[in-house]
Amino acid sequence: MEYDPVFFSRTLTGLTLAFHILYATIGVGVPLMIAITQWIGIKKNDEHYILLARRWTRGFVITVAVGVVTGTAIGLQLSLLWPNFMELAGHVISLPLFMETFAFFFEAIFLGIYLYTWDRFENQKKHMLLLIPVAIGASFSAFFITMVNAFMNTPQGFDIVNGALVNVDPIAAMFNPATPTKVAHVLTTAYMTSAFVLASIAAFHLFKGRDHIYHKKALYLMMKVGLIFSIATVIVGDFSGKFLAEYQPEKLAAAEWHFETEEAAPLVLFGWLDDEGEIRGAIEIPYALSILAHGDPTAEVTGLNEFPEEDHPPYIVHYFFDLMVAIGMWLTFISAFYWLAVRRKWKVIKNKVFNFVLVLSGPLSMIAIEMGWFYAEFGRQPWILRGFMRTPEGATSAAYVDTMLWLFAGLYLVLGTASIVVLIRMFKKNPVEKELADHANERGER
Amino acid sequence: MDLAIIGVSVLWLFLFGYIIIASIDFGAGFFSAYSELANTKHVLHHIIQRYLSPLWEVTNVFLVFFFVGMVGFFPSSAYYYGTILLVPISISIILLAIRGSYYAFQTYGAKDSKAYIFLYGVAGLLIPASLSIVLTISEGGFVEIVGDNPKLLYGELFFSPLTWSIVILSVVSVLYISATFLTAYADVAEDFAAREVLRKYALAWSGPTILSAGLIIWQLRQHNYDHFTNIMNIWWVFGLSTIFFVITVYLLWKRKFFSMAFWSLIIQFGLAFFGYGVSHYPYLLYPYLTIYDGFTNDAMAQALIIAFIAGFALLVPSILLLARLFLFNRTYVKGEEKRRY
Numbered sequence: 001m002e003y004d005p006v007f008f009s010r011t012l013t014g015l016t017l018a019f020h021i022l023y024a025t026i027g028v029g030v031p032l033m034i035a036i037t038q039w040i041g042i043k044k045n046d047e048h049y050i051l052l053a054r055r056w057t058r059g060f061v062i063t064v065a066v067g068v069v070t071g072t073a074i075g076l077q078l079s080l081l082w083p084n085f086m087e088l089a090g091h092v093i094s095l096p097l098f099m100e101t102f103a104f105f106f107e108a109i110f111l112g113i114y115l116y117t118w119d120r121f122e123n124q125k126k127h128m129l130l131l132i133p134v135a136i137g138a139s140f141s142a143f144f145i146t147m148v149n150a151f152m153n154t155p156q157g158f159d160i161v162n163g164a165l166v167n168v169d170p171i172a173a174m175f176n177p178a179t180p181t182k183v184a185h186v187l188t189t190a191y192m193t194s195a196f197v198l199a200s201i202a203a204f205h206l207f208k209g210r211d212h213i214y215h216k217k218a219l220y221l222m223m224k225v226g227l228i229f230s231i232a233t234v235i236v237g238d239f240s241g242k243f244l245a246e247y248q249p250e251k252l253a254a255a256e257w258h259f260e261t262e263e264a265a266p267l268v269l270f271g272w273l274d275d276e277g278e279i280r281g282a283i284e285i286p287y288a289l290s291i292l293a294h295g296d297p298t299a300e301v302t303g304l305n306e307f308p309e310e311d312h313p314p315y316i317v318h319y320f321f322d323l324m325v326a327i328g329m330w331l332t333f334i335s336a337f338y339w340l341a342v343r344r345k346w347k348v349i350k351n352k353v354f355n356f357v358l359v360l361s362g363p364l365s366m367i368a369i370e371m372g373w374f375y376a377e378f379g380r381q382p383w384i385l386r387g388f389m390r391t392p393e394g395a396t397s398a399a400y401v402d403t404m405l406w407l408f409a410g411l412y413l414v415l416g417t418a419s420i421v422v423l424i425r426m427f428k429k430n431p432v433e434k435e436l437a438d439h440a441n442e443r444g445e446r
Numbered sequence: 447m448d449l450a451i452i453g454v455s456v457l458w459l460f461l462f463g464y465i466i467i468a469s470i471d472f473g474a475g476f477f478s479a480y481s482e483l484a485n486t487k488h489v490l491h492h493i494i495q496r497y498l499s500p501l502w503e504v505t506n507v508f509l510v511f512f513f514v515g516m517v518g519f520f521p522s523s524a525y526y527y528g529t530i531l532l533v534p535i536s537i538s539i540i541l542l543a544i545r546g547s548y549y550a551f552q553t554y555g556a557k558d559s560k561a562y563i564f565l566y567g568v569a570g571l572l573i574p575a576s577l578s579i580v581l582t583i584s585e586g587g588f589v590e591i592v593g594d595n596p597k598l599l600y601g602e603l604f605f606s607p608l609t610w611s612i613v614i615l616s617v618v619s620v621l622y623i624s625a626t627f628l629t630a631y632a633d634v635a636e637d638f639a640a641r642e643v644l645r646k647y648a649l650a651w652s653g654p655t656i657l658s659a660g661l662i663i664w665q666l667r668q669h670n671y672d673h674f675t676n677i678m679n680i681w682w683v684f685g686l687s688t689i690f691f692v693i694t695v696y697l698l699w700k701r702k703f704f705s706m707a708f709w710s711l712i713i714q715f716g717l718a719f720f721g722y723g724v725s726h727y728p729y730l731l732y733p734y735l736t737i738y739d740g741f742t743n744d745a746m747a748q749a750l751i752i753a754f755i756a757g758f759a760l761l762v763p764s765i766l767l768l769a770r771l772f773l774f775n776r777t778y779v780k781g782e783e784k785r786r787y
Contacts, residue, residue, distance in 0.1 A: 065550030068506060069543035075510055076539055079517055083528030090521030091742050095749050098518050102757035105507045109764045112504065113771060133764075170749040397595040398532040411540050415547055422551045 006392045008401035009081040012408060014377070016074045018370060019412045023067035023419075025369050028142045028187070029194025030060050031107075031135040036225065038128045048214045049221075051435065054118065056198065059423055061115065066419050071104075073408070081401065085384050085394030088165070092158045093151045095170040100144035107137025139187060146186045149376070150178035154247050155385050177247045181240040182376075188236050189372065192229035193365040196331060198222045200362025207355040214432055219358070220342055226361070227335035233328055238292065245293035248386070249302040251379040254313040255321035256289055257282075261303040265289040270322050273315065313379045320375035327368035331361055449747040450737045453519035456754060457512055458723045462716060464508035466623060471505045472570035473624020475545070477647065479567025482560065493632050493640045504768070506546060518750050522740035526731050530589055530598040531580065538576040545569040571617050578616035582609045585670045586732030596734070608665045615658040619715070622651035626694065626711050630704040645698055652695050656688070659718065670732060676725035683721035690714035 034053045041049030079086045110133040121127040151157075157173030159166050199222035205215040244252035253259070257268050257279055267289045271282025287297035294301070304312060338358065341349050348354050380386060384394040474494045481490040517524045545566055552562050583589065588603045589596050603609055625648035632641035663684075667674040677684065691714045697707035728736040741747070 062550055065547045069546045072506055072510055072542060072546075073539045076513060076535055079513070079524040079528035080532045080535060081528075083525045086517055086524035086528060087521045090517045090524050091746060094514070094518030094521070094742070094746065095753060097514050098750055099753050099757065101507060101511050101514050102753070102761065105504070105511075105757075105761060106764060108504055108507060109761075109768050113768060117771070165743065168743045168745045170746050396529055396532060398529050398597075400533050404532060404536045407536065407540060411543055415543065418547070418551055 003399070003402065005397060005399075005401045006395040008405050009395040010391065012401065012405045013074075013077060013081055015405070015409060015412065016070065016077055017373065017377070019416065020067070020070035020074050021369060021373055022366060023063050023070060024142075025190045025193050025366075026060070026063045026197065027067040028138045028190040029192075030056065030063070030198070031111075031131060031138050032191055033194050033198055033222065033225065034060065035128065035131040035135055037221065038124075038131065040221070042124050042128060046217075047439065048217050048436075050124070051214070051432065051439070052218050055427070055432065055435075057115065058426065061111075062419055062423055062426070064111065066415050068108075069415070070412075080398075081396050082384065082394045083396050085389060088389060088394075089148075089151075089385065091165050092155070092168055092170065092173045093148050096144040096147040096174050100141050103137050103140035103144060105137075107134050107141065110134045110137065142186050142190060143183050146183045147174050147176075147179050150182040151176050152383075152385055153182070153251075153376075153380055154178040155388055160388070178243065181236065181243040184236045185233070185240055185372075188229050188232040189365075189369060192226055192233055192331070193362075193369055195222045195226035195229060196335075196365040197362035199226055199335075200359050203355050203358035203361070207352060207359055210433070212433060212436075214436065223335045223338045223358075226331065227339055230328065230332035230335055234332060237325070237328065241292035242295065245301065248379075250304060250307045250311060251313060251317075252293060253302060253304040253307075254315060254317050254379060255375060257304075257315065257318050258289060258301060259304045261300060261306055263290070263300045264298045265293070265301040267292065268318075269326075270319070311382065313381050317375050317379045320371045320378065324368045324371040324375060327364050327371070331365060331368075334358070334361065449744065449751070450519075450741045452751060453515075453741070453747060454723075454737050456751075457515045457519065458720065460508055460512045460515065462719050464505070464512060465719070466712065466715065467505050467508060469574070469620040469623040470627045471624075472574060473620045473622075474628060475549075475570040476567045476621065477624065477628070477644070479563045479570075481643075482563050490640050490643060493628065493635055493637050506542070509542075515750070515754075519742055519747065520730060520735075520737065520740040521742055522735060523730050526589075526596050526735050526740075527580070529596050530583065533598070533600075534576055534579045534583075538573060541569045541573045541576065545573065571620065574616040574620050575613045578612045579603070579609065582606070582612045584726070584729070584731055585666070585673065586729075586734075587669060589731065589734065591734070606669070608662070608669045611658060611661045611665050615655070615662055618651055618654040618658055622648060622655040623711065623715070625651060626698065626708050629698065630708040633704040641704075645701070648698050649695065652691070652698075656691055673725060673732070676727075677721070680721055680725060683717050683724075687714050687717035687721065690717065 034056050037049050037056070038053035041047065041051075041053060110130050114127070114130040114134060117127060117130070151173055154177045155173070156176045157169040157171070199219055202215045202218035202222065205212075206219065241252065256265075257271075257273070258265060259277075264287050266287065267285040268279060269283040269285065271279050274280050289301055290297050290299045293299065334357065338349070340346075382390050384391045477490060478494045516527075548562055548566055552566070582603065583598070585608065588599050588606070590599055591597070625644050629641055629644040629648050632638075632644055663674070663677060666677065690710045694707045694710045694714060697703050697710065728738060730737055730740055742750075
């Protein structure tokens with residue numbers, strides 16, 4: 001095969017993002033979970049919650065480390081793999097990129113202070129206050145970076161006159177039409193995913209038969225938080241559908257395999273395309289696409305056939321979109337069911353199989369995050385900057401991108417495995433039961 | 447003063463910050479690994495860990511600032527440097543990633559493995575070496591424009607004596623900066639055994655630092671005569687820098703005012719670094735790209751400068767807080783307080 005830098009640049013960027021987003025999502029969401037838990041611990045004067053916050057923080061440091069180094073990698077790879085794109089984009093959208101660094105810096109400083117000052121404060125509340133800048137910094141990082149991604153979807157804030165960029169307005173570029181829904185979607189799903197990942201860990205202990213009340217408290221709290229953010233995600237998802245229908249109709253149509261423009265459009269779930277391009281074996285929900293796109297069951301939804309074929313996103317995005325939505329719906333349902341079951345004291349919460357189903361929530365929500373980003377990125381194709389620059393035009397012309405792909409694949413394999421091994425070892429060596437017993441002893445001696 | 451100069455000065459300042467802070471970090475990692483393998487761990491380990499622990503994440507951010515700011519102020523540099531630096535910078539990223547994450551794995555995952563520590567120490571020297579390649583390339587002569595696209599000439603780069611002089615300077619100055627800082631830090635901690643060991647390291651690496659710096663100037667004369675002439679036009683800056691170098695070594699030698707020795711080192715490197723930057727003007731990549739043809743539009747430049755000032759106003763108090771808690775807090779530095787994370 002002939003060396004094609006565009007193909008390898010796309011693959012390497014995709015690989016880095018797919019790996020980074022796992023850690024980045026945790027990095028954005030978990031500080032909020034730690035803050036909520038520590039706050040409840042202080043309010044209720046319950047050492048279980050305080051210990052939860054402490055133990056999560058220890059694990060969090062490991063994921064932050066991988067998030068930082070892969071974030072540095074993607075930051076540099078943007079210029080290394082997409083130099084033509086960055087030259088253009090740098091003129092218009094570098095402001096939020098720059099501010100993201102400040103937000104992250106702010107977060108890193110206070111995280112360092114928080115980590116090393118658990119026992120410096122007489123007043124636990126003051127220590128908890130340090131988490132506020134951490135959580136704010138983390139969320140603002142996501143806010144600024146998502147703006148850049150939003151800009152790639154709906155670029156604005158500049159004019160091109162005779163091939164030259166003029167009338168640049170950095171603020172207009174930042175607050176482009178895709179920004180509100182995209183930022184809201186990224187933040188709510190990061191909180192939701194982090195809550196489900198932490199819930200999964202607690203569910204796993206219960207599944208393994210460790211019956212300590214500590215795990216039950218953790219599971220109940222995180223399921224509740226997960227439920228709240230799932231509902232928020234559903235609402236934001238609905239707005240995102242309406243945004244797409246108005247500003248990126250081809251992206252929505254590709255996700256739905258909605259080829260012909262029609263009124264009262266149904267939502268097509270899964271299925272496949274046969275040789276004639278007909279949809280087979282799909283589940284159709286009548287009117288649902290019109291509702292998603294315009295909030296009106298009879299509204300007309302633009303079909304993919306209105307666009308020239310060369311501008312169609314790849315049809316595979318249909319599966320990414322459907323999987324993401326299906327998982328989101330499932331998690332909303334299961335967390336609501338669990339919450340009800342606990343309140344009504346249903347016996348099912350003690351059931352092993354049910355506990356196993358809860359264990360799956362964390363991995364499932366991570367899959368949904370991946371699917372969502374695959375949809376976002378593939379769905380924007382063939383554009384890197386929609387309407388202005390096609391993806392191949394943005395890519396590097398350099399040699400050895402293929403070699404770099406293998407090097408980075410090896411790096412991510414090592415980092416991924418090592419971070420998991422370290423996390424498992426860290427918590428196995430110091431199980432919560434032991435730590436609680438140690439604390440009790442310490443108090444006894446006093 | 448025009449915006450391009452303000453922009454490039456701000457970035458140069460960040461790069462200087464990165465070089466100092468990262469040098470301390472890289473060198474500390476190397477000394478820590480060295481002492482582990484040479485079985486003198488008990489003397490140095492404690493002081494180095496106390497310094498590194500709360501600060502490891504912060505270092506990287508300075509680098510990110512620099513390259514994000516570079517793309518912001520000089521988008522064309524993303525095009526030129528992005529295309530030619532694929533291989534060297536990818537290697538740097540991989541080394542940074544291994545080093546950064548293994549620090550966390552090892553410290554928080556609490557497993558002492560000699561292989562990790564060795565990797566960690568060596569990576570700390572390879573990173574500055576690989577990053578310094580960028581400065582070499584910026585001198586010109588290693589890039590050719592093929593069609594419309596810049597291409598890096600790997601062979602010329604590898605066999606150029608200039609490349610290796612800059613690599614040597616980057617490595618030895620890392621060790622020199624780090625040892626001097628840690629000497630002062632150990633002195634504050636009143637850990638005199640560690641201070642003596644580190645002071646010896648600092649003195650040992652001072653000579654190679656100044657010699658390799660001189661070597662580079664001499665080699666620039668053959669490689670890029672324009673740049674050499676510019677350096678000679680402001681020879682007094684480099685002369686002043688040398689005077690501060692002598693002050694640092696003298697103070698270290700006499701075991702006096704260790705903190706002042708470190709500040710004098712900062713001034714020495716600051717003068718040399720800004721002298722180098724000024725003499726490099728106006729080129730970002732000799733002879734293809736100057737700060738003027740690579741500069742962004744005025745609206746973006748103003749927005750970036752405003753964001754920079756606002757961000758700085760937020761960061762400076764935070765950094766001071768961090769420094770007060772961990773760098774200038776005698777109880778912490780001495781390790782007298784109970785520590786549990």
